[in-house]
Amino acid sequence: MKPWNKVAIVGVGLIGGSIGLALLRRNLVREVVGIGRSEANLETAQRLGAVTSATTQLPLGVSGADLVIVCTPVARIAQDVCQVAQAVGSECLITDAGSTKSDIVREIESAASAAGWKSGVRFVGSHPLAGSEKRGPENANAELFVNRTVIVTPAGNTKSTDIELLRNLWTGLGAKVVEMSPSQHDEIMATTSHVPHVVAAAMAAATPSELVRLTAGGWQDTTRIAGGDPDLWQQILLSNRDNVLRSLEQFEQRLGSLKQAVKNRQQQALQELLMEAKQTRDAVGS
Amino acid sequence: MKPWNKVAIVGVGLIGGSIGLALLRRNLVREVVGIGRSEANLETAQRLGAVTSATTQLPLGVSGADLVIVCTPVARIAQDVCQVAQAVGSECLITDAGSTKSDIVREIESAASAAGWKSGVRFVGSHPLAGSEKRGPENANAELFVNRTVIVTPAGNTKSTDIELLRNLWTGLGAKVVEMSPSQHDEIMATTSHVPHVVAAAMAAATPSELVRLTAGGWQDTTRIAGGDPDLWQQILLSNRDNVLRSLEQFEQRLGSLKQAVKNRQQQALQELLMEAKQTRDAVGS
Numbered sequence: 001m002k003p004w005n006k007v008a009i010v011g012v013g014l015i016g017g018s019i020g021l022a023l024l025r026r027n028l029v030r031e032v033v034g035i036g037r038s039e040a041n042l043e044t045a046q047r048l049g050a051v052t053s054a055t056t057q058l059p060l061g062v063s064g065a066d067l068v069i070v071c072t073p074v075a076r077i078a079q080d081v082c083q084v085a086q087a088v089g090s091e092c093l094i095t096d097a098g099s100t101k102s103d104i105v106r107e108i109e110s111a112a113s114a115a116g117w118k119s120g121v122r123f124v125g126s127h128p129l130a131g132s133e134k135r136g137p138e139n140a141n142a143e144l145f146v147n148r149t150v151i152v153t154p155a156g157n158t159k160s161t162d163i164e165l166l167r168n169l170w171t172g173l174g175a176k177v178v179e180m181s182p183s184q185h186d187e188i189m190a191t192t193s194h195v196p197h198v199v200a201a202a203m204a205a206a207t208p209s210e211l212v213r214l215t216a217g218g219w220q221d222t223t224r225i226a227g228g229d230p231d232l233w234q235q236i237l238l239s240n241r242d243n244v245l246r247s248l249e250q251f252e253q254r255l256g257s258l259k260q261a262v263k264n265r266q267q268q269a270l271q272e273l274l275m276e277a278k279q280t281r282d283a284v285g286s
Numbered sequence: 287m288k289p290w291n292k293v294a295i296v297g298v299g300l301i302g303g304s305i306g307l308a309l310l311r312r313n314l315v316r317e318v319v320g321i322g323r324s325e326a327n328l329e330t331a332q333r334l335g336a337v338t339s340a341t342t343q344l345p346l347g348v349s350g351a352d353l354v355i356v357c358t359p360v361a362r363i364a365q366d367v368c369q370v371a372q373a374v375g376s377e378c379l380i381t382d383a384g385s386t387k388s389d390i391v392r393e394i395e396s397a398a399s400a401a402g403w404k405s406g407v408r409f410v411g412s413h414p415l416a417g418s419e420k421r422g423p424e425n426a427n428a429e430l431f432v433n434r435t436v437i438v439t440p441a442g443n444t445k446s447t448d449i450e451l452l453r454n455l456w457t458g459l460g461a462k463v464v465e466m467s468p469s470q471h472d473e474i475m476a477t478t479s480h481v482p483h484v485v486a487a488a489m490a491a492a493t494p495s496e497l498v499r500l501t502a503g504g505w506q507d508t509t510r511i512a513g514g515d516p517d518l519w520q521q522i523l524l525s526n527r528d529n530v531l532r533s534l535e536q537f538e539q540r541l542g543s544l545k546q547a548v549k550n551r552q553q554q555a556l557q558e559l560l561m562e563a564k565q566t567r568d569a570v571g572s
Binding site: 129130131132148149151178188189191192193195196197198199200201202203204205206207208209211212213214215216217218219220221222223224225226227228229230231233234237238241244245247248250251252253254255258259262263265267270271272273274275276277278279280281282283284286 | 539
């Protein structure tokens with residue numbers, strides 16, 4: 001018997017498409033329904049084998065699913081989860097793939113309490129650290145999660161059996177799972193992902209376009225993620241505003257120290273600051 | 287007949303080794319002498335075929351050369367060029383591979399005038415935009431310059447025949463050559479190379495080491511060049527101090543605008559700033 005019977009994926013872009021493809025290729029599911037607003041994306045996903053069927057009607061698509069994965073942009077996740085929750089019973093686990101968590105969990109909990117859903121919503125957040133500046137189901141890749149980290153973020157009322165189900169989902173796709181609270185997730189991601197995006201964007205924007213042809217590998221690496229989708233990223237940054245601002249200040253402090261060392265021609269201090277940075281960087285591979 | 291008879295390379299690391307290897311593999315030179323202070327590096331270079339002979343004695347090594355390429359760290363280039371100039375006659379062209387230019391040219395010119403060298407030094411600067419966080423002759427690569435840009439920086443007294451010789455050198459190794467003055471070079475490189483290094487270092491240093499395992503491709507790309515050699519980079523940054531400080535301010539302005547948009551929850555403004563960055567970044571490939 002396969003681990004999952006019917007999985008519904010809401011939002012079949014790069015991430016949603018890759019999840020569907022990986023589940024089907026690894027023979028972990030009987031049926032994957034793709035749910036989206038763009039007929040063209042759904043057709044592409046179906047043609048590439050990322051879903052077995054597709055619909056633009058969310059309640060229809062999620063009906064009878066044992067797992068729903070919401071892979072829409074951050075600002076839409078909470079409302080999509082609530083819409084799913086209204087359509088399915090408590091036999092269905094819901095997760096997402098969003099880059100922030102606290103805002104989403106808060107919004108879902110307050111909607112659940114406003115709607116008077118007795119048992120709350122059976123939602124546990126996920127965040128696969130497998131983003132890309134690429135988009136769309138045409139870039140879906142069944143190996144996208146292999147050796148990547150997926151953060152699973154249980155909230156106060158999450159059942160341990162649901163955490164276990166999510167662990168099995170992601171490890172089944174080849175990923176390592178790390179568990180933490182939604183707020184710890186957001187605090188860490190501000191430093192490891194969101195502020196790097198802001199910095200890469202500032203660097204790209206500060207480069208006059210006529211100089212771009214004189215850039216080399218260094219500039220190109222440093223600015224690569226600035227090619228990401230501006231609409232998705234404004235949602236992420238605003239959803240994690242407080243942590244992003246705090247983490248930006250940490251960055252600005254380090255930048256200020258480096259700047260002062262250059263300004264004051266402090267050779268030794270400058271070299272030490274650069275060495276400290278190198279040691280942190282060298283802790284991961286190239 | 288080969289374009290060059292004897293080429294001497296002072297400093298046989300990644301760049302010097304790659305030049306020797308490329309010249310010999312492409313059959314552009316009869317003899318390449320490697321000159322350095324580290325016997326081990328020289329032996330590696332010779333074993334890998336990057337030089338045909340090697341010596342730690344600079345005057346001996348450059349004797350009879352028709353081209354000398356100084357590939358030592360930025361802070362040593364000017365004095366090495368002057369030492370070469372003392373040892374060779376005006377039949378020998380001298381160039382370098384340094385990441386800054388104004389300081390070096392200024393120092394060479396003042397040494398030449400102090401020494402009373404009548405015709406000055408036959409030096410024209412080069413900067414191959416082909417750096418790497420890798421080092422040493424063991425990483426030398428005969429294809430390192432293919433499709434890369436090399437900036438050649440004639441000074442006031444440079445002869446057009448010497449520029450032509452350098453153009454042929456670098457295009458012979460597969461590179462595209464762009465010509466500009468030393469000061470224009472330094473101004474541009476501050477933006478396209480030196481400030482990205484400072485920013486990458488600040489980002490790496492601002493990341494607590496226990497979070498490094500939770501980084502993904504974005505952080506890793508953005509900080510990759512922070513793995514570069516701290517001693518080489520403090521030299522580069524201090525040699526180009528004024529331009530680096532000016533260019534850092536441009537970066538800080540952009541960062542400040544992004545920060546304000548996040549702080550004030552200005553969704554539209556934030557998205558526009560990110561879009562502007564994306565457009566600049568998209569002008570080069572991934």
